[in-house]
Amino acid sequence: MKEHVCSNYCELSKKVAERIIEQLRTKPKSLITIAGGETPLGVLKYLSEHLVSEDVDYSQVKFISLDEWVGLDSNTYGSCRQTLNDGLFNNINLTSDQIIFFDGNAENLTLECEKVDKIICDHEAIDLIVLGIGMNGHLGFNEPNIVTTNASIVKLSDVTKNVMNKYFNESMELTHGITLGYNQILQSKKIILMASGSNKRSIMDEMKRVKVSYSLPASLLKYNDALEIYIDEEANIENGKDQS
Ligand code: F6R
Numbered sequence: 001m002k003e004h005v006c007s008n009y010c011e012l013s014k015k016v017a018e019r020i021i022e023q024l025r026t027k028p029k030s031l032i033t034i035a036g037g038e039t040p041l042g043v044l045k046y047l048s049e050h051l052v053s054e055d056v057d058y059s060q061v062k063f064i065s066l067d068e069w070v071g072l073d074s075n076t077y078g079s080c081r082q083t084l085n086d087g088l089f090n091n092i093n094l095t096s097d098q099i100i101f102f103d104g105n106a107e108n109l110t111l112e113c114e115k116v117d118k119i120i121c122d123h124e125a126i127d128l129i130v131l132g133i134g135m136n137g138h139l140g141f142n143e144p145n146i147v148t149t150n151a152s153i154v155k156l157s158d159v160t161k162n163v164m165n166k167y168f169n170e171s172m173e174l175t176h177g178i179t180l181g182y183n184q185i186l187q188s189k190k191i192i193l194m195a196s197g198s199n200k201r202s203i204m205d206e207m208k209r210v211k212v213s214y215s216l217p218a219s220l221l222k223y224n225d226a227l228e229i230y231i232d233e234e235a236n237i238e239n240g241k242d243q244s
Pocket residue numbers: 035036037038039040066067080131132133134135138139140141
C-alpha cells in the first residue's frame with residue numbers, strides 16, 4: 001500500500017490533481033471517476049485552473065459517476081452531480097457524452113445502473129478512480145456489510161444519514177444511494193484514496209489495522225496493488241501519535 005502524506009489539504013489536492021493530469025497525458029482516452037463530497041473539492045479546483053493553462057488534452061476523457069443520492073440530480077445543491085458540475089465540469093469545455101452520471105431522480109434506477117455498467121464494461125475498467133472515505137469507512141455508497149458487485153441501489157447507513165446534511169442547504173430525508181459496486185471500484189487500474197482532516201484519522205487508522213472485511217468497506221482496498229493513499233497530516237495517525 002503506497003501512502004503519500006502531504007503537509008496540508010492544499011498540497012494533498014495538488015498532488016492528486018497532478019496524478020489526474022499525468023493520467024490524461026499518458027492516456028487521453030481515459031475513463032476517470034472522481035468522488036463527490038468535500039474531500040476532492042480542492043482537486044476539482046486545481047483541475048479547473050490548470051487543465052487549460054497546462055494545455056492538457058481532455059477532449060477524449062470520459063468522467064463516470066461514482067455515486068448519487070437517490071431522489072437527487074444536478075438541480076439540487078449538494079448532489080454529487082452538482083458538486084462535480086460546479087467544481088469542474090462547468091469550468092472546462094466538455095461535451096455531454098464525456099460525462100456519464102447516475103441520475104438519482106430517474107424513474108428507472110435499474111436503467112441508470114445498466115447505463116453506467118455498460119460504459120465501464122465497454123471500456124474494460126475505470127482507468128483512475130479518486131475516492132473519499134466515509135466516517136464509517138464507506139466507499140461511494142457501499143455501506144458497511146452491504147455486498148455489491150456492479151452498480152447498485154443501496155440503503156444508506158445511519159452514519160451517512162447523520163453526516164449528509166453538511167452537503168445541503170436544506171434538511172434532507174434521503175434513504176438510498178446509487179453507487180458503483182465493489183468490482184468496478186476494485187478493478188480500477190489506479191485507485192486513489194484521499195483523506196483529509198482530523199475527523200478522518202480514526203477511520204483511516206482502523207482501515208489500516210483491521211482485517212479485510214465488508215464491515216469496513218475501505219479495508220477491501222488495502223492489498224490492492226492499484227491503491228495509493230493520499231492523506232494530509234491531520235488525517236494521518238502518525239500525526240495523532242506525535243501530538244499525544
Ligand atoms: C461521495 C462519496 C462518498 C464520500 C465520503 C467522504 O460521492 O462517494 O463516499 O467520498 O463520504 O465524504 P467527504 O469527502 O465529504 O468527507
